Amino acid sequence: EVQLVQSGAEVKKPGESLKISCQGSGYSFNTYWIGWVRQMPGKGLEWMGIIWPDDSDTRYSPSFQGQVTLSADRSVSTAFLQWSSLKASDTAVYYCARRKATAGRDAYDIWGQGTMVTVSS
Amino acid sequence: DIQMTQSPSTLSASVGDSVTITCRASQNINSWLAWYQQKSGKAPKLLISRASSLESGVPSRFSGSGSGTEFTLTISSLQPDDFATYYCQQYNSYSGTFGQGTKVEIK
Numbered sequence: 001e002v003q004l005v006q007s008g009a010e011v012k013k014p015g016e017s018l019k020i021s022c023q024g025s026g027y028s029f030n031t032y033w034i035g036w037v038r039q040m041p042g043k044g045l046e047w048m049g050i051i052w053p054d055d056s057d058t059r060y061s062p063s064f065q066g067q068v069t070l071s072a073d074r075s076v077s078t079a080f081l082q083w084s085s086l087k088a089s090d091t092a093v094y095y096c097a098r099r100k101a102t103a104g105r106d107a108y109d110i111w112g113q114g115t116m117v118t119v120s121s
Numbered sequence: 122d123i124q125m126t127q128s129p130s131t132l133s134a135s136v137g138d139s140v141t142i143t144c145r146a147s148q149n150i151n152s153w154l155a156w157y158q159q160k161s162g163k164a165p166k167l168l169i170s171r172a173s174s175l176e177s178g179v180p181s182r183f184s185g186s187g188s189g190t191e192f193t194l195t196i197s198s199l200q201p202d203d204f205a206t207y208y209c210q211q212y213n214s215y216s217g218t219f220g221q222g223t224k225v226e227i228k
Contacts, residue, residue: 045208047217059215062122095164105212107155111164
């Protein structure tokens with residue numbers, strides 16, 4: 001079965017760092033783009049960025065550039081989203097999703113279950 | 122950055138109704154548009170890609186049309202399982218901007 005499994009919910013304080021994960025299985029993880037999407041409480045979907053696990057080529061939304069870092073570890077078929085200093089406004093559910101085509105433009109066909117990140121003092 | 126404007130934000134309808142959601146892009150995105158369904162507390166589900174291509178397993182009552190800057194999602198005969206929030210997404214480039222979402226609720 002093709003799937004993305006994300007790490008569990010996190011509760012952090014402002015200023016702390018965090019790295020969440022997204023592990024793929026059932027397909028060739030290295031040769032599909034993985035995107036990250038934020039959903040703040042009661043709000044819509046926001047595209048954050050995308051990474052090509054094979055060489056870690058990364059593109060960010062201007063809204064998230066410099067605020068987060070995307071990375072990947074090919075050896076364990078896992079993509080990561082990290083923050084160096086969390087803010088209360090980072091409280092949200094974060095989804096990873098696989099881009100459908102291995103090359104070229106396409107939609108996101110496989111989604112992780114989401115990771116809830118709560119930042120509160 | 123390409124902006125996506127979706128309307129309406131909320132739509133009240135009854136089972137059996139036909140409903141249409143519109144999505145407009147701030148610039149030409151050809152047919153690089155997808156539609157997703159999201160239910161409360163769940164990940165989005167891809168319904169349609171390339172503006173009109175129905176994903177495997179998605180009921181045929183869902184259809185998409187459009188190209189360039191104007192797109193529509195139509196649900197031809199609303200079923201109880203269809204009450205959810207729907208998002209369009211452009212993927213003309215590496216970016217993937219979403220529309221604001223349309224909540225389809227029971228009238």
